[in-house]
Every structure is written in structure tokens, then in C-alpha cells.
Amino acid sequence: MIETGSPAAQTIGILGAGRVGTALARLALAAGYEVRMATSRAPSEIELLLKIITPGAVAATAEEVALGSDIVVLALPLFRYRTLRPDLLAGKVVVDVMNYWSPTDGRLEEFEGEEASSEVIQRFLPDARLVRSFNHMGYHEIEGEARAAGALDRRALAIAADDSIAHQAVADFIDRLGYDPVDAGPLRAARNFGAGTPIFGASLARDELVGLLGAASESAT
Numbered sequence: 001m002i003e004t005g006s007p008a009a010q011t012i013g014i015l016g017a018g019r020v021g022t023a024l025a026r027l028a029l030a031a032g033y034e035v036r037m038a039t040s041r042a043p044s045e046i047e048l049l050l051k052i053i054t055p056g057a058v059a060a061t062a063e064e065v066a067l068g069s070d071i072v073v074l075a076l077p078l079f080r081y082r083t084l085r086p087d088l089l090a091g092k093v094v095v096d097v098m099n100y101w102s103p104t105d106g107r108l109e110e111f112e113g114e115e116a117s118s119e120v121i122q123r124f125l126p127d128a129r130l131v132r133s134f135n136h137m138g139y140h141e142i143e144g145e146a147r148a149a150g151a152l153d154r155r156a157l158a159i160a161a162d163d164s165i166a167h168q169a170v171a172d173f174i175d176r177l178g179y180d181p182v183d184a185g186p187l188r189a190a191r192n193f194g195a196g197t198p199i200f201g202a203s204l205a206r207d208e209l210v211g212l213l214g215a216a217s218e219s220a221t
């Protein structure tokens, strides 16, 4: 469990072993993290898949992922969010990478309003320390665009969170994976880098991202 002054995260848990989950898993493994992954299937059903596409990642149950990881990444389709267990994620640092896309998720009224989808997820997981990030880049870019700290072409990723300790833990994770973390503000500010914004899908350096987030929060006030 991450608390002030505790050592950095060592184990990353990923719920979802699809396009985003496996790309993040490979990058985290390459950065030296231990990685546990779960889907809605039994671990034995994904062991071979993980061995081939994310060698080194351990197949686990959702319960093992939640309880045994310092940071848990939600990389499942958004329409399946109600299958998450709020009790297991209570107190955990949880990164929400899920986007609402009605052609694949179906129309979900709770995500049709002005709120960021992560605000809805936070209500469903009231005791999770929810952080929004990674959602504004494509799965196919996750590994190829990672760069060492200080590289001139290092891409920046926005982070929105209400919990400052969780925010810092995820900022450290992002930096270690190869991206510049940029504070976008509280969870509700995740709207500023959601689908349809200039940030969504754009490969931006830190200064560019800071500028666009600043402009978005000014126009929202």
C-alpha cells in the first residue's frame, strides 16, 4: 500500500489483458516492475497468452491483482466497469485508462453528461484513490513513444486526481515508464484531456501539454 514516505511502487496490477493492458504490461516489465494481470477469465485461461505476449507477467485473479499490487490499472472495456469489486480496490491507487466510446460500449446514460468518466468510476469505487491518465494515447504508441528522462522528444501524459499521494505515485510510475507526467488538476479536470479535446490522441511535449491544459481550464472557468 502506498503511503507518504513509503518506497516507490514495485508491483503493477492490470485488470484487462487486451490492447492497452498488454502494452502497459510490457513497458512496465521493461522498466523493472513486477506485473500481475487479470481478466474476467480464470488465470489458467490466460497464462499461455501472457507467456507469449507479455513474458514475465503473472496471470492472477482480480482479487490477487488488487490485493498484491501497489498500483492497479483499469484496462477493461468501460461498459464492464460494474464488474469491478469496490471492496477489493478500497484504499488502492487505481489508474483509470478507460474511455467511453458508445459505438463499442453501448449507450450508457451515466457517461453521457458533462462529467469526466473517471468521476463516475470514482463514485462506483468510492474508496479507491483514483487517478486518470494514459487514456489520451493509443495502445499502439504506448511502447514506441516511451523515452528516457531528458530526451528532447519525450512525450507528456496528463494526470488528474483528487488524492495527492496517489497522484505522486502515478506520476513516478509514468516517469519510470518513459513519459513526462503533467498535473492536470483534480479528477473533474480529466474532461480537459478526454475524447474530442485537442490533447486526445496528440503527441505533445511537456510545455505543449501544460499550455493546452491551462487554456482548457481557463475556458472552463
Ligand SMILES: NC(=O)c1ccc[n+]([C@@H]2O[C@H](COP(=O)([O-])OP(=O)(O)OC[C@H]3O[C@@H](n4cnc5c(N)ncnc54)[C@H](OP(=O)(O)O)[C@@H]3O)[C@@H](O)[C@H]2O)c1
Pocket: 015, 016, 017, 018, 019, 020, 021, 038, 039, 040, 041, 062, 074, 075, 076, 077, 078, 080, 083, 084, 097, 098, 099, 100, 101, 134, 135, 136, 137, 138, 139, 140
Ligand atoms: N485501444 C486503445 O488505443 C485505448 C487507448 C486508451 C484507452 N483505452 C481504453 O482502455 C480500455 C481497454 O481498451 P483495449 O483496447 O485494451 O480493450 P480490449 O483490447 O478489448 O481488452 C479488454 C480486456 O479487458 C478484459 N476484461 C473484460 N472484462 C474484465 C473484467 N471484469 N476484469 C478484468 N478484465 C476484463 C478482456 O478480457 P476478457 O473479456 O477475456 O475478460 C480483455 O483482456 C477501454 O476502456 C478503452 O476505452 C483504449
